[in-house]
Amino acid sequence: MISSDVVSLFTNVPLTFTIDYILDQLYTVCSTNCLQLSKSKQCVDCKRRIDFQTLPGIATSKTHFSFNNKIYVQHDGVAMGAPLAPIIADIFMAYLETTLMDELISLGVCEWHRYVDDTFVFINPNANVNGILSVLNGFHPSIKITYKVEKDNELEFLEVKFIRIPERHTFETTIYRKSTFTALITNWNSYVPIECKKSSITSMIDRALRICSTYQLLATEFNEIRKIAKLNDYPTSMVDTLIGIKFSKYRNKQQSNKSTTENFNDNRQIIYVEIPYVKTTTSELKKRTQHLGGKLRTDLNIKFFSKPPPNTNTYFQ
Template identity: 55%
Template sequence: DTFVLINPDANVDNISSILNDLHPSIKFTHKVESDDKLEFIDVQVIRSSEQQCIETTIYRKPKFTGLITNWNYYVPIQYKKARIVSMVNRALIICSPYALLGMEFNEIRRIGLKNDYPLSFIDNLNGIKLSQYRRKMNEESKLTVIGCDKKKMYAELPFIRSSTLELKKKIMHLSDKLRPDLDIHFFTKLPPSAQAFFQTKDPIVKHLKSDVVYYIKCNDCGHSYIGKADRQCVRRLGEHGAPKTIYQQQQCNHVSDDLNDNNNIIELRRSLRVKNKTTTAAPTTNDDNNDNKTTKSSITQHEKETGHHMDWSNFRVICQDHHYCRSLIKQSLLINADEPELNKTTHSVRLLVFPDGLPRVLLANPGH
């Protein structure tokens, strides 16, 4: 449907025939105003000669029966309110002058009484919606005078049942009084679960952590190294030449203490067959790769050239991040700030956001 304003001298039939000749499957129909009135969908457009303007009101077809949800029906009261409120809202939006709005309110009363609605119930809803509409129009007019739109603000509130609703109302009341230019939207956040306050899992020892940036230094000269481990630290430090027995001994101390208390247990074996079985394992490619990595490690080269020993057992995990790129950036920032002597490179990835690095006070101190 299209609402068109045409010059009074134009021939509407000729315009309609031209449009219908464009395609055989398209046929247009038209309706011309009668007595300065024209129905367009559910709106009646009225040409007011006195006010020299166009007015609008609700249009109902002649076959409209006025049948809505009856007051005596066994349905929730919200359904009955919705029937009246929907008609009132439509009247407030469509009816332009207050005279036509008053006539539409009378029509709503007639329809409601016809369906056994109490008159006080209808008038109460009419008054509430009209007050809300006028309040909204006044606020918009004030903002128009100020010359600015309302600024949206989002506020997070903890969910504590009725207390949250009461707090929300108080904040809205203060905002209307002090800051009418704000449009505050609230969203509630559920309180943390009880599991958040208790540790449900055993802590992971540092040499079994993965996706970390670690720090290790030499016992003799104090030279340091900052590295990154995607796998467990014990595997990465093993590639640097760390003895395998150090971390195995730390992990199994409590197990060995329990075993020593029991004199009957001499040795743990699944069966005598496994105990007596002798196998000769051929060297694997992984061992060769580990040897190559150990040879290329700057820590291993430092120990061979100087005869010093690294403090393997007291290495420190600086930070942990499971995101690969973020972990590289953190390592590069720490290398740039601390300048460890055993690192051959100044960064692991290009620092596009922080080309000059970050101040030392903003980063974790590897040595502490």
């Protein structure tokens, strides 16, 4: 197993190279090569190609930004956060894959799985890893690809750690956290709705149930969640309750026994109501409104959500 990553993909995507590839897929170049002629003498396809070429050029090139009181122009690559950035980057990576895949297979690549610029690859035991890297890095001078080879039958990819079990010819998976992980989540004493605090824990539990492949690894991850919760002042009893509820639902699903909630068809109309968060006052308002709605409008399912109050500076604008 190896994993690879493109160094700073978005800011290094070759724009002209990628846009030309897009144009080649959309428009065929005519045999007379009339792209070199004046526009009045060009065929319809060539005119459309040139017109379309202008659009992504305007949207992606000549990006301006300031740094240390100086204005800079980004000549190549796409800006982080730009709407077209992930699309352009993904098209470039797809072009790389389709162009090089046959050669990569001949060098020992068995399976290739990519998420944006991160790739998880299965290779033959006798595969030429350096040759694979050389082929990838030779695709375009703007792109540099690094890789990591499994060590002690383990390899991390995104948030998952893959563990090879040679004697059983299988793999196990568990949660992977980078060395820079700080274990900071929404503190229990924060002035936010309790639903937000609970979701900080349940999201980690759901991720563990989805990724951990054995009950032993799952139990280990639950202990990690308890440690993280304790560091952020969460009550241990509440964390254990949430783990128990989520795990019970997971077991029922595994045994194909749907819970009562899943079997109940709620045909009521859902209405979302925004209310300000004022701690106990908000909770009391929710209870009373739901109780009243249950009596007067049984056809409605009222769901509440809270937003933080406006920042102080908004009152001075």
